[in-house]
Amino acid sequence: MNEFEAVVNKLKDFKNRLHNQEEEDEISKILLRLREYFVNLNDKKNAKEVWRLHTIQLIQRHYVNALKCMKRK
16 A cells, blocks of 8 residues: 555544544645655646645534534534
């Protein structure tokens, strides 16, 4: 299993578990490093896919945080 597949699997596991800010930060860092790696290789297809996954992760974090705020109020 390559690093890209490992990240995808980690994201799926993360989505199915309780959200942990530390894990979210780690996943973001991994995705950014992977994107930079693919950009340096001039691999546009994988760079775009990593960017898409990172964007989805950020949107998911935004909604989870919004729901937590709504529950408190």
